[in-house]
Amino acid sequence: MIAVDLRRASLRFGELPVLADISLQIRVGERVAVIGPSGAGKTSLLRLLATELRAEQAGALHLWQQDPWQLSSRQRQRLRSRIGMIWQTPPLPDSQPVITAVLAGRLGQWSLPRALFSLLRPRDPQGARAELARLSLADKLHQPCGELSGGQRQRVGIARVLYQDPPLILADEPVSALDPVLAEASILTLHQQAGARGSTLIANLHAVDLALRHFPRILGLRQGRILFDCAAEAVTPAMLAELYGNESPASQDAEQARPC
The missing domain is CATH 3.40.50.300 (P-loop containing nucleotide triphosphate hydrolases)
Incomplete structure (x- = not known):
C-alpha cells in the first residue's frame, strides 16, 4: 500500500x-x-x-x-x-515538564477531558519514561524543558513522536x-x-x-x-x-x- x-x-x-x-x-x-x-x-x-x-x-x-x-x-x-512531526527546534514551552511534553504526543488521539486532565496530572508516566529511556533521557522525566540543552530538547521531540506512535x-x-x-x-x-x-x-x-x-x-x-x-x-x-x-x-x- x-x-x-x-x-x-x-x-x-x-x-x-x-x-x-x-x-x-x-x-x-x-x-x-x-x-x-x-x-x-x-x-x-x-x-x-x-x-x-x-x-x-x-x-x-x-x-x-x-x-x-x-x-x-x-x-x-x-x-x-x-502524522508525527519531529522539528529541528521542537516547540517545547520552557516551563513545561518533560513528561508533559512527551505525553502531548497523544493529545490528538485523546478526548478533550482526558487531554486536559493529563496536562494537570500526567496519565502515563511509565509510557513517557519508556520512550525517554530509548534516548537516554529517563532521568529528565520531571525536569522543565527550559533547563534542557538544544540536543536534549531534540531528543525529547523524538520521544514525543515515538509516544504518539503514528503510522x-x-x-x-x-x-x-x-x-x-x-x-x-x-x-x-x-x-x-x-x-x-x-x-x-x-x-x-x-x-x-x-x-x-x-x-x-x-x-x-x-x-x-x-x-x-x-x-x-x-x-x-x-x-x-x-x-x-x-x-x-x-x-x-x-x-x-x-x-x-
Missing part, C-alpha cells in the same frame, strides 16, 4: 518558487532520507506532506489513498493525528544539535522503532553519512527538484558532488529524478 503519493506538486512563497513539479511515491513502512543543500526545499517538502502547506492547484497529494484537501475539517484533523513520521533535521555519537544513536533508535512499529519514516538530514548508513532509500533534492531517488548503495560520490556542487541541475531532464 502507498502511504504517500505526491504528483507534480509545486509550491511558491509569494513569487519565490520553493518546490517544482515534485512526484514521489512512498510505500507503507518505507524509510527514506531526504538530503540536499540548504535552501533546497527539504523542510517545505515535509510541511507539504504534513498538510501544513498545500501544493499549487496542478499538484496532488494522497496519504493512504486519501486527498487531505477533499476531507472535512474534522476528517482532516483525524488524518493529521496519524507516518516526518523528521526535519532531528539530530542537528547532537554530537556525532548521540546523533548516531538517536537516528538508529528512530530507524529501529519505525521499523518495529511498521511506521513510514521520512527524514531530512544534513549528515549524508547518517542517511547512507541508516536509510535504504535516498532522495536528493536541489533547487526544489528531485535530482535523484535511489537505493542508498546506488548513491555515488559523483552524484553527491552534483547535488551539493555549484552547477545547476535545472537543465535538460531537471523535471525528472535521475536514474540510478
Whole structure:
C-alpha cells in the first residue's frame, strides 16, 4: 500500500518558487532520507506532506489513498493525528515538564477531558519514561524543558513522536544539535522503532553519512527538484558532488529524478 503519493506538486512563497513539479511515491513502512543543500526545499517538502502547506492547484497529494484537501475539517484533523512531526527546534514551552511534553504526543488521539486532565496530572508516566529511556533521557522525566540543552530538547521531540506512535513520521533535521555519537544513536533508535512499529519514516538530514548508513532509500533534492531517488548503495560520490556542487541541475531532464 502507498502511504504517500505526491504528483507534480509545486509550491511558491509569494513569487519565490520553493518546490517544482515534485512526484514521489512512498510505500507503507518505507524509510527514506531526504538530503540536499540548504535552501533546497527539504523542510517545505515535509510541511507539504504534513498538510501544513498545500501544493499549487496542478499538484496532488494522497496519504493512504486519501486527498487531505477533499476531507472535512474534522476528517482532516483525524488524518493529521496519524502524522508525527519531529522539528529541528521542537516547540517545547520552557516551563513545561518533560513528561508533559512527551505525553502531548497523544493529545490528538485523546478526548478533550482526558487531554486536559493529563496536562494537570500526567496519565502515563511509565509510557513517557519508556520512550525517554530509548534516548537516554529517563532521568529528565520531571525536569522543565527550559533547563534542557538544544540536543536534549531534540531528543525529547523524538520521544514525543515515538509516544504518539503514528503510522507516518516526518523528521526535519532531528539530530542537528547532537554530537556525532548521540546523533548516531538517536537516528538508529528512530530507524529501529519505525521499523518495529511498521511506521513510514521520512527524514531530512544534513549528515549524508547518517542517511547512507541508516536509510535504504535516498532522495536528493536541489533547487526544489528531485535530482535523484535511489537505493542508498546506488548513491555515488559523483552524484553527491552534483547535488551539493555549484552547477545547476535545472537543465535538460531537471523535471525528472535521475536514474540510478
